[in-house]
Amino acid sequence: MAASEAASITPDKGSFGKVIAVQVVAYIILAVLSLVPGISYGDPSNPAIVSPVVIASVSMIVLLTVFSPFRDGAVGHVISVVAGLLSVVCATTMMLGRAIFPTVAGHDDFWMQEGWIAGVGGLLIVLIVVCFGRQMARERRTHLIRSLSHNVVEGVAMIACAGWCFLPTLLANRGDNAAASDSGSAMVRIIALVVVAAVVVGFAVCSYLWRRDADPEPTSRKPWMGIALLPVMLSGIVVGLASYATVVL
DSSP states (O other), X not given: OOHHHHHTOOOOOOOHHHHHHHHHHHXXXXXXXXXXXXXXXXXXXXXXXXXXXXXXXXXXXXXHHHTOXXXXXXXXXXXXXXXXXXXXXXXHOSHHHHHHOTTTTTSTTOOHHHXXXXXXXXXXXXXXXXXXXXXXXXXXXXXXHHHHHHHHHHHHHHHHHGGGGGHHHHSOOOGGGGTTTTTSOHHHHHHHHHHHHHHHHHHHHHHHHHHHHOOOOTTOSOHHHHHHHHHHHHHHHHHHHHHHHHHHO
């Protein structure tokens, strides 16, 4: 397809109703998966639990790549996907926690959320450095700010998405799903859920503006799907932090 023909194509930004519908479905799926008993591994006396929500987190990373509304090119997508998958690893294993907090990682008061939060901090720093370096390495730096911001936002969304792996901590204590949640008081859990709900609603409102102002590649496939998933994925960072609050307060 010639460049002039591609430029004449109007990308499908869908309707705001479709965007909200996708978000509602995504939240329902996340809630249902969080109620499914997780897989335990590690020390039998203090096992780590991996929730099936991890499947949804990885799926959203894949879907945002396929239906991306960002103009950051194939390299930008790869950078973001790698960052997102590393965040999932941090959320589902204790490797990073043991590496950063070797003196406390084996104690009962060390939580997987701490390892994930540390990993997110490191990944965000690396993401910004890599994205900036990539733009500086371009021979022609046209649309530099747009390309940089698109790459960073996509990467942040994929990194934050892994926070949904901790959703079971915010829900009812039941069976294996009660992993790392027995220390959280009912009041802290309620406040955490209210904060998460407020952020979800806030991002839903923002998605109206994002859909309206989006400028995806003319040839991108259903970018409205990516726009719809973006608020869901970004909300993951709040879920992870709220989950941590329920186990330490």
